[in-house]
Amino acid sequence: MNSNGAVNRVEEMVQELAADSRLQGLWRNFLTAALADNKEKKQVEQLKDSLSLLFEEIGEQAFTAGLRAMAAKNPSLPVTDLLCTVIQVCGEIRRENEQTINNLRQMLPELATPIIRIWTDMLLVALIGNLDSHWAQNIAERLLDRVSAARAKVVLVDVTGVPMIDTAVGGFLIEMFSAIRFLGTDVILTGIKPEVAHTLVKLGVDFRMVTIARDLEDALRKGIAIVTGEKKKRRQLAWVMTGDKESESGEEIDI
Amino acid sequence: MLHKKVDENLDIDRVFDSPAEDFDVFIRIAREEDIAVARQMAKQLAQEAGFSLADVTKIATAVSELARNIYRYAKQGRIMIKKLLDDREGPYLEIIASDNGPGIAEIDLVMTRGYTTYERSLGIGLSGVKRLMDTFAIYSEVGRGTVVITGKRRRKF
């Protein structure tokens, strides 16, 4: 059916719908794809692209006005079919957008919560925004994987960017901290504002399992002390295990 | 989240007699070894459903707790797991633990952290399952048995 007649009819309509050659092109793409009998993949793509572009350029209102005018002038135009196609395409565009939003949402915590190796064997994570349950679990999982892979000795957690810590958020933090402790890594917490400290005490959330630091500088100093302290102990241990065996074996003979 | 208690509509015997083909995983718990089997099968199913490794571990741990309770307190029972698909929300795993054992007289009491009637235990099994999972309901009747229904949704991000 897609004869020359149909092509000419499309051309006529295009001329009436727009004066601008760019808009004419968009309408032309849209109409030829929409009126094609068997829509192949290529045409569906063309339909989607031209429709989104038309919406973007002239808006939904001008688009529907154009359709109305077309229908009035060409009674033979299959308006119902055309509308059904448009609705379908709109649905697809919406789904694609939802997918994009979901993908972005997935990236958001990553972008908002970078985990930085700030010193030898030391990671820094700055929590930002209102933590909800999914977020908190996502961050906790990522942080634990990093701590484990990097064999970090200390993690500095800065909560300056967390505006409110209620029992729920306090609970997430406690869980995350004790999980880090289960890996054998120390946690240094900093950035608790006075009003947050106030609510925490009232709610009965205490962070006993972590070291608290006044500010980031203090946290860093405490962290470095832990890292170097362990290094020293490590040297002592090596010395004990290789050099100083006599007294120990003497003890064993006694018994 | 409150744990649900006795539900008039839930028939413990009917749950217990659910046909195996309704589930992706169906394990009779009667011996100690069955606990490890239930744990392993739950783990595999959760992995296939695309849960994060942490959530896979949480689900396997929850199943371990429920299976052990069955073995310990009811001697035998079933663990049944179903994967429910939902376009909008993503997959959801539902775990049903059911037994025809002695039942529980005071649900609130056994849901309390640290409460136990068993000598060598922490008493954190049921409260732990509730924390690890997204939904939790327990039904029990003395002399008839116990049903725990709990589920976890795959996190979107």
Add this chain to the structure above:
Amino acid sequence: MKKLISKARVVPVICLGDFLLVPIQIDLDDRTVGLLQQQVLEEIESTRARAVILDVRMVDVIDSYISYTISETAAMARLMGCRTVLCGIQPPVALTLAQMGVMLQDIAVARDLEHALLIAGSQSGVG
């Protein structure tokens, strides 16, 4: 004279100076956990170890019963003058234990074997 040898050896126990290293590689079912406890305590007695290091790198689920047994073993070991260090808890297991609210009493945790030796060897009680 031969010392007491455990009837059921479920894990290979390695002697490292004053320390006992117990790499746990089996799937921990209930019976095994019980046997493991018994074996570890017997080995502590026969070797007079100062510390026992439980390496749980290969364990993919630690539920309340297993953590209870580990804590109990540690408490018994402490009474025998031996410290317990748990090492190599995997991140998913750590998250699960934390969410369940498990606290491992009488136990120090270490990142890896080297860290575990460090803790086992240090005089002060490290948490």
